[in-house]
Amino acid sequence: MTATLLFCKSIVLLSFNNVQLTFQDIQPTPDALKGKKKGMVFLTPHRVLFIPKDQSKAMKSFSMPFGLMEGCSVEQGILVANYIKGKIHAQPAGGWEGTATFKLSFYSGGAIDFGKAMIDVATHALRSGSAYNPVVYVYESVSFMPARRNNYYRSAAPVVYQGQQQQFAYVPGQPPAAGGYYAPVPPTYAPDRPPPPSQFSSTQPPPNFPQAGTSGGYYPSAPSVFANYSSPLSSPDQPISNTAGPLSDFNPPITSMPNYYSAPLSPDSEQTSQGLAANKSTKSTIQKNSNAETNFKYLPLLLIGAKVLLKKSLLSKMHKSVEFLLVSVIVCLWFIPLRTESQLPSEEESDDENFHCPSVCTCVFDDYSEELNVYCSSHYLTSIPNDLPVNAKAVWFDSNNFTVLQSRAFRNMSNLDFLNLENSHIVSVEQHAFYGLNLLVHLHLERNKLKYLVPNAFLHTPSLGSLSLNNNNFGKVEDGLFSGLSHLWYLNLGWNNLAVLPAMGFHDLPNLKELILAGNRLTYLQPQLFISLVELKELDLSGNLLRIIKGNIFVKLQKLQKLYMSCNQISTIMPRAFMGMKSLRWLDLSHNRIAVLHEETFSGLLNLHVLRLVNNSITGLRHRTFRELQFLEELQFGYNKIKSLSENIFGGLVQLEVLTLNNNQIQEVKPGAFVGLREVAVLNLSSNSLKNLPDGTFKGLLNLHSLHLENNAVTRIQPNTFSGLFCLRRLFLQNNYISVIDNQSLSDLKELSELDFRYNKLTRLSSQAFAGVPNLEYLLLKCNELQYISDATFQPLQHLSWLDLSENFIEFLNNYTLKPLTKLKYLNLKGNSLRHFPQQFLQQSSQLEQLLLEGNNWHCDCSLKSLRVYCLKNPHVVPRYFESAMGGDETHTIIYTYNITCASPQAIANTDLRDISEDYFGHC
């Protein structure tokens, strides 16, 4: 999540980070617009706003009101980030003149989402000409999947990942253009499935899987990432994020979730608040929009179509011609009638004389690979054209309306290697439909309406390597359907209606490497089902109705590396059920009903790296359960029913780095429970029932880096609770009942940089509370009952940059209390009972970026004169109005008014300090 300050009265609907803005065709080009600018892009109801990360350059922000944009398109790149381009007309007093071509490249994704939302919002804004009218609208995030297991990306039919649906406050426009472009479909992959290994980039199946035991693409986050604990956190000499302060209410610098994968304070989330406040150009934008209707002609135009130019995936070659490798996705506006075929872009048609291209398709001959690609996507075709060029290598027929795939429809296509028929309303496939496709390797039939395939449907396609049948309505798979497919390495039968599988169904697939059966209704796996899949590397059984895992089912899967069985109803795992799976690296059993783990449950998993058992019914852990898992790096037990942790239960897990036990019912952790876990970096015990943390609780966690104890019932921090945690950087104690921090109790935590004590019962902070934590940078004490802070309390905290004391009962802060905090950037004193402000602080705190003062009992006499001057001079430090915008998972925007209301003297009570006239202080 990132936070930013914008000018008053604009709601941010959508934002994306890591976007690059470039301009072309401006005469003359002002210096400020030259070069590449990286930053964040925002969509508001009236415009697109780009804010460069580097605020030291001339251009602090670039505003593009919809009324001044023209001819926008979303372009999908191959090996380059997707981008939005278009024209922008200068607005008066904007610092430049004329018209420019702009290009916004989305390096971390989002171009499609952004473009889609932009057009909806623009239409709405320009039509109504009204101010914003936000309505929460479920907006799905769309990701593209490679249709071919190489670097070819399709131009149509995106796959919607349900697991990552996003909700944005969003102004709905008309429904999207026809064609089901954004129609939700069941997920094609389990949400937390790791991305496919990068080795898939080779054109020729089978893919080159990394060997088990190597640090290949299989681990969710390369262990080395969090082995280097110093990197994710801001070390003193790194620039510290100056995240907009007030957002700490819901976007504190410390998140409550484990953060071992990413840095909460990474430079990416940086956003300066300076320079964004009320800018001339932004103001003129608002005025501009009031007569937006007159600018209707500039409505951005996005067109759907498929203009494709693809090249073979030889990386070296590709880099040179990267700009040519674009699949333009041009999106049609809903109110423009669907373009007729004759209007389709034809400039890509090759002038090669050797083939004839059907009129509805686009044919592209790739000089480099010498392959002919034919694109016939999204044309409402009801039958396969019979004049397809016979030398075509790849054909895209996705998003059409075939209903029946007729016999011998492809009879002349003997060169075809790739055939995409997904999402084409196919209900049935006639007996010899694939006749003639002798060389076909990739067949996509996913997202159709198939219930059944004749047993010899693939008789004519002996070369098949990958077969996608997911997201259909298959209720059964015929015995022998796959027989003869000895080259098949990828088979996806996920998200169908399968309740049983033919016992011998996979017996003729000796080269199968990846089998996806997720999202069906399987209750039972026959003992012989997987017996001949000796090459299988990945098996996905998640989202079925399995109840029991019997022994020997997986015994022959000696090369299997990933096994997903989450979201079933598994209550029983027979002892030694995973015997023989000596290559297994990843085992996910989350969201089941497992109650008991035996000593031998995980026997044989000698190479396991990740074990997930989140959301089961496990009540206790036994001593020897994990003893063989010496390579385990991640063990997740969140959302179970564990009540206590006894000594030495994790013995053997010498490589473990992440251990999560959150949301259990743990009341007691015996000293020594974590002994032996010498590599653990993240320990999550949040949301349990811990009251006491006796001495030695965390003994042995020599490399612990983040400790989550939030949402427990801890009442006191004792002197030796955290002793020995010399590497600890982040300690989360929010939402407990802590009333006392004993002197010196944090004193071993020499590396501690973030400490979250929010929502506790602290009434005072003794002078020694923070002794021994010299590197603390973030201290959050919001929502305690603090009345008094000793002068010496903050003395050791010379590196503190963020101090949140809001919502306490502090009545008085003297000049000495804050004096040591010379590095402070953020100070929140909101919601206390302060009458005076320690003036000296303002003189010494040159680095202050945010000071929040509202909700106190300010006594506005001469003692606040200098504070008033400071506030007026530094409105960016002491903001009066601002809106918040949170990107990432949600966009939730609110406009705040931060008043510094005087409580007394009577004459000016209820006036904002900044509104009091200078004369009032004249006598001071």
Ligand SMILES: *[C@@H]1O[C@H](CO)[C@@H](O)[C@H](O)[C@H]1NC(C)=O
């Ligand atoms: C840890 O990170 C620092 C800074 O990024 C780097 O210099 C150092 O080499 C890294 N250490 C290891 C073991 O990767």
Ligand SMILES: *[C@@H]1O[C@H](CO)[C@@H](O)[C@H](O)[C@H]1NC(C)=O
């Ligand atoms: C607003 O933008 C202009 C450039 O267009 C810049 O000169 C000015 O400093 C900006 N205002 C603020 C408050 O940053």
Ligand SMILES: *[C@@H]1O[C@H](CO)[C@@H](O)[C@H](O)[C@H]1NC(C)=O
């Ligand atoms: C698809 O074709 C069927 C008839 O084959 C027709 O009834 C239906 O309206 C078509 N759908 C679309 C979206 O064109």
Ligand SMILES: *[C@@H]1O[C@H](CO)[C@@H](O)[C@H](O)[C@H]1NC(C)=O
């Ligand atoms: C396709 O094959 C049939 C015979 O099976 C032949 O009559 C026809 O001309 C062929 N079409 C093309 C375009 O080659």
Ligand SMILES: *[C@@H]1O[C@H](CO)[C@@H](O)[C@H](O)[C@H]1NC(C)=O
């Ligand atoms: C746990 O699993 C059940 C059923 O699989 C699901 O309904 C529930 O939402 C899950 N709870 C959590 C916290 O994931």
Ligand SMILES: *[C@@H]1O[C@H](CO)[C@@H](O)[C@H](O)[C@H]1NC(C)=O
């Ligand atoms: C802080 O010091 C100033 C003198 O620099 C003094 O006038 C003021 O009363 C002191 N304020 C407090 C709250 O101690």
Ligand SMILES: *[C@@H]1O[C@H](CO)[C@@H](O)[C@H](O)[C@H]1NC(C)=O
């Ligand atoms: C701030 O002051 C204005 C008037 O000066 C008032 O309308 C508003 O409600 C106040 N806001 C808060 C949060 O107190």
